[in-house]
Every structure is written in structure tokens, then in C-alpha cells.
Amino acid sequence: MKTELKEYILEKRQVLGAAALGLLISSGVLFLYQLPLEAVWYSALLVCFAEALWLFTGFGKFRKKQKLLRQLAGEQRKDFSIRDLPESEDPKEEVYQELIESLMKEKGRKDAETAERLRNMEEYYTLWVHQIKTPIAAMSLLLQEEDTPENGELSMELFHIEQYVEMVLQYLRLESPDPDLAIRSVKVDSCVRQAVRKYARSFIRKKIALDFHETGMEVVTDEKWLVFVLEQLVSNALKYTKKGTIRIYGKDGFLSIEDTGIGITAEDLPRIFEKGYTGYNGRLDKKSTGIGLYLCQKVLKKLGHGITITSVPGKGTKAVLRFVQEKREYD
Template identity: 30%
Template sequence: MIGKYLAERFSWITFYILLHLFIIFVAYLDSAIPLRPILYIVFLSLLMFSMFLIFRYKKETYFYKSLEAREDNLDITNIAEPESPFEKIIENCIINQTELLKRSAATGQMTLEQEKDELLSWIHEVKTPLTAMHLMIDRLDDELLKSHLTYEWLRIHLLLDQQLHQRRMPFIENDLYIEKNDLETIIFDEIKTLRSWCIQKGIGFDIQLDVTEVLSDAKWLAFIMRQLLTNSIKYSENSDIMIYSHERAGQTVLEVQDSGRGIDPKDLSRIFDKGFTSTTNHRDSAATGMGLYLTKNAAEPLFISINVKSELGTGTTVTLTFPKRNDFVNITSM
């Protein structure tokens, strides 16, 4: 701040020094003016000016130091009280801009909440005709047509489900209910939902669950499994997806392994980024880049760690490590 203060006052300091040099120069040229007393006066003047600068530095920079130290938010309560007219102009500008931003943010938040509520309402309304459509498809006699329609119905259902959970994600902590859940029930329910897609792609499942009970939220755990299974099925063909569970260091570990196209090693660090759709087949319009992003965001409040191992052409293994019971002491629903 000292350097900034001197830079701000540079023109005044320069003018003051040049003025005294001019006085010395005039005394040097004019023999009628004694030079030694002039030098003494100039020295005392510069000394007093230096003391004045030191005193004014603390006073004039106090307000600006408070501006520099404040956090980048809309809270202006920590700004020091302005003393000079210029500081008051700055304070008024900051207050006016802050109030404008607060009003804009409140309006934007209200609009966003309204749009979110409307979208959630729309999703719930769409589910009714989708359910009716599924019942109609089940009554079809043409198995080939029935299979194709069921697959397309499933795609719509999964996209709507993903949108629904995405809108709920910011408030996931309010929706958690931690209890003991049966892994086998959750996994088989999700496989049953995806059955028509699996049949179409010739995909089977090899399931070996040494540990079947985990502590988690049933709804969000089912959503996580749905995203992982959907990814495995999407990028696999005529192969089995292996699902294993075991205990390691007092924690339940669940592995979902497929034999699909795999992930390029350079992409592994980005697979959980929002909107990332892989560089291996960048023209794949079916990928949304949201599945693993939402999975990661849903797993964090549940204290589930996710690890992904993959190589191109050899498939992908996703490992879920569930927390111990005492990891949930901060969740009030326990």
C-alpha cells in the first residue's frame, strides 16, 4: 500500500521537490540571497514534509485498505467510514452498485426458482402420460415393435429422471434419509427397469454381493446406481456387466465393471466435469456429459467415494466405497 500511496501522490511530491530545487537554484544565482540559510530552510521543510506524508499515509489509506481487505461479495458493512469528499463519492457509488446488484440477484433468483418449479411440475405431469404409454406398450402383440417402443420409452424416462434429480441436487441435504438399505434390492430394481435396453444390446449381469447391507439414502443411492448402469450399458455390446461387493477396512466396497469401449487415460481426470463427453468419440450426440457429474454430486453428501479405472478397449471399473456409520454423525436425519 505504501508504494501505491507514493504513486498516487507522485505528482504532488515531485512538484514540492522541484519547487525547493528552484528556490535553491535562485539563491545560487542571486548573490544577494544567502545560500546556506536557504539550504537549512529547505532541509527543515523537506523533513517536515516527510513527517506530514507519514502522518497522512495512515489517515488517507485507512478507507482504501478496508476496500482492499473486503471479500468479493455484496457485504459492505466492513468498509471504513469515509473522511474525505472523494471517499464519500466512492462509498456512495459502491452502495448504489451493491443495492442494484442485490435487487438484480433477488430478481434472478426468484425467476430461477419459478422456472425450476415449473419444470419440476412439467416433469411430474409428463410422467402420467408416460406411465399410460408404458401400459399400452405392454399390451402390444408384436414383440419386435414392443421392444423398440419400450427402448424409446425408457430413454425418455431416464432423461426425465435425470432432469428431475438435477433440479433437486442443490437441496439434496434436505432430502436425505440415512438408513440401512439392501444393495441387492436396489441393484435388481434398477436392472429390471433397464431390462429392455439390456436385451436389445445383448447385455447380461454377473452379480456377486458378499456384503448386501449399506448405510445410505435409498432414493439417491438408486439414482447413483442408475447412472452407473446406464453408462455401462450405453458403451457396451454383447457382454456381461459384473457387479461385486465386499468389505475392505470396515467399509463396504461396490464395483461395477463393464467390457465396453473404455475411457482414454487423458480423459479420466475430466469425466466428472459438467458437460464433458469424452474425446474418444466426440461426435457421439447421445452423450450429455451429465451422468457422472450428477453421480459425483449425489455421492458427496452421502460420503460415498468414487474411483474409476479404465483403458481404451478393455472396459471400465467404477468403485463405490461406502462410509462407516460414524461418518454420518453430522446428518440430522440419523
């Protein structure tokens, strides 16, 4: 109330100043004409009363208007319309509202163009991904005809190509204005098995042991996107682990994926979720895209989950997913 009254007085300061000056001049003129002092005071009192009445009625409108504007500013609605604004009271406000309406129309047009461009790009790359999978599958079948070490190596490289192709599609879907989410209760252990099964050949080929302890957890999430995150984390663990074990365990809404790999340097750790950042180990590997962990964090934000990664160089890395429901990014 006090703040609004102060704002109102500041807005009307010029009018109040002009009224005070007019009252002073008129009172001075009446006094110079040697009219009775009572008449001067009476006329001044009438003017002050009329001014106070005008201010009082105006303050009610001002307060209602400010309340509506603050409410609109706090809601941050995407469907905001110029009709939601309070009715303009003077030509200056009308011009401002016309300017806002013009800017909103331009923004709507730009947003529609951007959305259409993203849809077209997603459709193109979706088609490309499905088309490229055909020759990849054919090459995989050809390599399986003869079980040789060379063909085994080629099969793994082909598998990596397939993963990168899939990552392109997931990246585009994630950047889409309408995220493809199907939120429901999901068994975490089932998602872990799907992710591990995908990289079974890599575990066997690299002779990396898997220590998976069933969690029994069920979380409210999107199964497809959660599996995608787990696949990225398992892939990273395999990529940077030469020998040893990858442990997967969890309880009370937390899931940990821990490896005995080369670890992440202290300098790189704060930046691992940046898009395109590969770090020291990624530069040595020469196969790192710097996109995997960026996508993981972005997906988890949309799902209302979290992720933290700790690491000791030379000893291993630990990724912890937090399934405690937070505010989803699109809410």
C-alpha cells in the same frame, strides 16, 4: 510493511515531487537574496520535518485502509455492501464508490431476475414431470396385463423415458441457486442397493451378472443425490455391457463400479464429463444424452466427493467414487 510503504510512496510521488520542487525553488530564492546559509538550511529543515510528519500520519491511515481492502477482497463475501468500504478521502474516491454501488445494485437486480426465472422454470418442469408420470404409469400397467416379448421391450423403453424425465428434474434442481442438500451420515451399501434395485429388470433382461461386495462404509453426504449418481453409473454400465458382470466393491472411502462392457476410447476419456458430449460409443448407441456423467461430477462436487473413470476399449470401464471429504462447492 515494505510493500505497503513502497505503495504509499508511489501513490504520493506527485505530491512529494511537487514539495521537493517547491523546496528547491524557495531555497534558491533565499540564496539569491544572499540570506545567511544557516537560515536557508533551517527553513529547508522545517519544511522537510513538516513534510515527513504529514507523510507519517498519512501512512498510518493508508496502511489501515489497504488492510481493510485486502481483507474484503480475500473474503469474497456474497453479502458485500458499499458500507464495508473505507471512508472516501477525496472526491475521486467518492465517485468510484458511487459507481461501485450502482454496479452492485444492478448486479443484485439481475441476480434476483435470474433466480426468479430459474424458480419459475423449475416449478413448471416439476409440475410437468409429475403430470407426465401419470400416463407413463398407466402405460406401464397396460403393458403388464399381457406378458409378451413385445410388451417387455416396450416396458423397457417406457422405463428409459421415465429415467430421462427424472433426469430433467434433477438437472434443474442441480442448476438451482439453492441446492437441495440434506447432509448426514449415510450407509453406502443401502444407496447401492437402491440404485441396483431400480435396474433389476435390466439386469435380468440383459442377463448381466451382479457381483456386489458389501463395503460397510458410512459417509457424510446427501443420500438422495448419492443414489442418483450411483443410478447413473449403473445405468451406463448396463447400457454399454452386452454380456458379463458388473462388480461393485469398495473400502477406505472409495467405491468402485466396474463392468466388462465395450469400454471408452482413449480420445473420448478426457471429455466424458463435458455437458452434452456423447463420444464414439454414444454416437453408435444413438440414445446417449451426454448429460449423465456431467451431472454426476457436478453433484459430487457439491457433496465434496470426487470421481475418476478409467477404461480399456473392449475390456470394460471402472468408475471410482472418492468419499474423502473435500471442500464442498457451495461452502
